[in-house]
Amino acid sequence: MLSxxxxxxxxxxRERPGRPDVGLxxxxxxxxxxxxxxxxxxxxxxxxxxxxHFFAGADPFMLGHKALAVNLSDLAxxxxxxxxxxxxxxxxxxDEAWLDxxxxxxxxxxxEHGCELIGGDTTKGPLNICITVFGELSPGHALRRAAAKxxxxxxxxxxxxxxxxxxxxxxxxxxxxxxxxxQAAPRLHMPTPRVALGLALAAVPIAHAALDISDGLVGxxxxxxAASSVGATLDVDALPGGPALARQDLALRxxxxxxxxxxxxxxxxxxxxxxxxxxxxxxxxxTPVTRVGTIDAVPGLRLVNAHGERLDLSLAGWDHFVAG
Amino acid sequence: MLSxxxxxxxxxxRERPGRPDVGLxxxxxxxxxxxxxxxxxxxxxxxxxxxxHFFAGADPFMLGHKALAVNLSDLAxxxxxxxxxxxxxxxxxxDEAWLDxxxxxxxxxxxEHGCELIGGDTTKGPLNICITVFGELSPGHALRRAAAKxxxxxxxxxxxxxxxxxxxxxxxxxxxxxxxxxQAAPRLHMPTPRVALGLALAAVPIAHAALDISDGLVGxxxxxxAASSVGATLDVDALPGGPALARQDLALRxxxxxxxxxxxxxxxxxxxxxxxxxxxxxxxxxTPVTRVGTIDAVPGLRLVNAHGERLDLSLAGWDHFVAG
Numbered sequence: 039m040l041s042x043x044x045x046x047x048x049x050x051x052r053e054r055p056g057r058p059d060v061g062l063x064x065x066x067x068x069x070x071x072x073x074x075x076x077x078x079x080x081x082x083x084x085x086x087x088x089x090x091h092f093f094a095g096a097d098p099f100m101l102g103h104k105a106l107a108v109n110l111s112d113l114a115x116x117x118x119x120x121x122x123x124x125x126x127x128x129x130x131x132x133d134e135a136w137l138d139x140x141x142x143x144x145x146x147x148x149x150e151h152g153c154e155l156i157g158g159d160t161t162k163g164p165l166n167i168c169i170t171v172f173g174e175l176s177p178g179h180a181l182r183r184a185a186a187k188x189x190x191x192x193x194x195x196x197x198x199x200x201x202x203x204x205x206x207x208x209x210x211x212x213x214x215x216x217x218x219x220x221q222a223a224p225r226l227h228m229p230t231p232r233v234a235l236g237l238a239l240a241a242v243p244i245a246h247a248a249l250d251i252s253d254g255l256v257g258x259x260x261x262x263x264a265a266s267s268v269g270a271t272l273d274v275d276a277l278p279g280g281p282a283l284a285r286q287d288l289a290l291r292x293x294x295x296x297x298x299x300x301x302x303x304x305x306x307x308x309x310x311x312x313x314x315x316x317x318x319x320x321x322x323x324x325t326p327v328t329r330v331g332t333i334d335a336v337p338g339l340r341l342v343n344a345h346g347e348r349l350d351l352s353l354a355g356w357d358h359f360v361a362g
Numbered sequence: 363m364l365s366x367x368x369x370x371x372x373x374x375x376r377e378r379p380g381r382p383d384v385g386l387x388x389x390x391x392x393x394x395x396x397x398x399x400x401x402x403x404x405x406x407x408x409x410x411x412x413x414x415h416f417f418a419g420a421d422p423f424m425l426g427h428k429a430l431a432v433n434l435s436d437l438a439x440x441x442x443x444x445x446x447x448x449x450x451x452x453x454x455x456x457d458e459a460w461l462d463x464x465x466x467x468x469x470x471x472x473x474e475h476g477c478e479l480i481g482g483d484t485t486k487g488p489l490n491i492c493i494t495v496f497g498e499l500s501p502g503h504a505l506r507r508a509a510a511k512x513x514x515x516x517x518x519x520x521x522x523x524x525x526x527x528x529x530x531x532x533x534x535x536x537x538x539x540x541x542x543x544x545q546a547a548p549r550l551h552m553p554t555p556r557v558a559l560g561l562a563l564a565a566v567p568i569a570h571a572a573l574d575i576s577d578g579l580v581g582x583x584x585x586x587x588a589a590s591s592v593g594a595t596l597d598v599d600a601l602p603g604g605p606a607l608a609r610q611d612l613a614l615r616x617x618x619x620x621x622x623x624x625x626x627x628x629x630x631x632x633x634x635x636x637x638x639x640x641x642x643x644x645x646x647x648x649t650p651v652t653r654v655g656t657i658d659a660v661p662g663l664r665l666v667n668a669h670g671e672r673l674d675l676s677l678a679g680w681d682h683f684v685a686g
Binding site: 061062065066067068069070071072073075076078079080081082083084085087088089090091112113115116118124125126127128156157158159161162163164166168170172173175177180182183184248249250265 | 385386389390391392393394395396397399400402403404405406407408409411412414415436437439440442448449450451452480481482483485486487488490492494496497499501504506507508572573574589
């Protein structure tokens with residue numbers, strides 16, 4: 039049987055030149071980072087549990103991708119540049135085919151972002167993947183949830199709702215054609231962290247507040263409103279739905295774009311005076327963005343349709359503790 | 363039912379002035395650290411799983427202590443000063459009595475070391491505790507496993523074997539009196555990370571190589587030997603056994619001190635010329651140390667008794683993946 043030591047050596051330790059700001063990687067009591075002088079380190083940690091964040095029997099390559107992607111998405115939402123990550127992994131058994139797929143999916147995305155695996159832990163136990171990711175940014179440039187200001191535009195990257203539609207297809211909540219399921223599924227299983235966009239928005243900085251949409255836009259935008267002590271009006275019909283969702287009826291489109299979950303797009307606010315700069319940053323990051331509402335001083339979130347009429351949608355955010 | 367948000371607010375978010383080098387704590391997409399100029403950040407991550415690293419029904423206060431202690435022990439072994447940590451927690455249910463005990467045990471130890479909880483994750487799932495800890499040190503001062511040199515003394519902090527004895531008592535592997543069990547149990551459930559000693563040894567630096575003994579001395583010392591391409595002679599009868607173990611027979615004392623596990627003492631090497639400095643560092647850290655062997659150039663680990671005669675002990679280290 040594969041020992042813990044062999045498992046790490048075979049699947050997770052790579053013999054190649056590391057980043058200059060990684061002083062020491064896998065194999066000692068600690069890893070060592072040497073941050074560039076004057077930079078801040080952004081840190082985020084996400085734990086993925088079988089049957090809660092992914093299905094039992096999920097494809098290991100896609101799971102390796104997703105486990106890192108949701109963490110990189112947090113760095114993106116802060117405007118931080120990825121440096122490195124740790125991986126703690128509980129596995130019911132040392133399944134080599136699983137480890138091979140998982141590590142390939144993980145490293146494919148890590149390499150895309152120059153993000154180095156520097157340490158972690160492996161143990162036997164119910165499948166659990168805990169990644170802690172490290173990024174860097176300049177002090178004062180972090181895109182904070184508490185930074186939205188009345189008059190700011192609200193922007194969304196990419197499209198919303200296809201991840202939730204894929205889940206609805208799996209659950210048979212919605213009848214999907216095989217083509218629609220195939221189109222929506224990658225958004226659920228292999229989300230794209232919007233790292234380049236986050237960096238471009240934080241560089242000047244252009245944006246005020248930002249977060250990544252993981253539990254549904256309405257709930258997540260609520261965190262920005264609460265932290266910033268502001269309110270907002272959101273044009274639900276302006277929300278950019280995914281291509282698979284576009285073929286569904288209006289009620290479902292509204293529900294899944296506004297409160298789907300697992301989107302891993304950025305929601306950010308920026309002053310009206312920065313509209314051109316936002317569009318330029320989006321072009322530079324090759325990431326489409328859509329303006330979907332306005333921050334104002336009146337507490338609460340008002341949902342409106344394309345004609346500016348109030349919508350009374352019953353939308354609940356996803357709570358990883360209560361739900362499911 | 364307690365939501366994820368309420369749970370974090372009630373048990374883990376504290377309203378008090380944070381450390382000046384923590385730019386941002388719990389509540390945004392990322393936490394932010396602002397390391398002092400020129401310092402390195404030491405990072406370690408440990409995952410604790412029920413029935414593997416602790417018993418089902420383990421006292422939550424002690425579990426909170428231990429989950430952080432094993433991580434602080436890694437910082438100690440590197441000679442790093444604790445700054446902060448993240449906590450990712452999967453819980454089968456939001457049990458408030460459990461959360462109250464766990465968070466109190468966690469923060470009691472964290473406060474002792476000025477180590478701030480800056481973020482993490484909570485989710486429903488089989489009980490799993492994943493902590494990632496951050497410390498700081500001066501470049502070139504880290505106590506690396508690869509730094510042992512022929513001629514170095516081998517030192518051990520504190521005492522060994524009582525944690526393993528407590529486990530043997532629980533398993534009925536050894537018949538223990540209630541007094542012996544009560545004396546040994548804290549070493550298993552509430553280990554003391556040797557942070558002050560690690561800092562003192564790294565300050566000059568006095569020590570060459572170091573690690574913390576988590577899987578049994580013989581196995582862990584083997585990591586230093588392999589990383590440093592050296593060998594060693596270890597005087598098994600010089601190993602400082604714990605007070606509960608002292609009343610057991612010689613064979614058990616040898617086995618549990620040399621290859622017990624869960625000791626969380628430091629094993630370090632230092633040149634003979636530094637003996638007085640090691641003892642002074644130990645006194646300064648109020649941590650006893652014992653000299654137990656010598657590093658040499660001959661590959662392999664030779665176990666000897668008090669008379670220098672070779673012992674042929676069959677000792678296996680603990681592998682968190684294969685064992686159990």
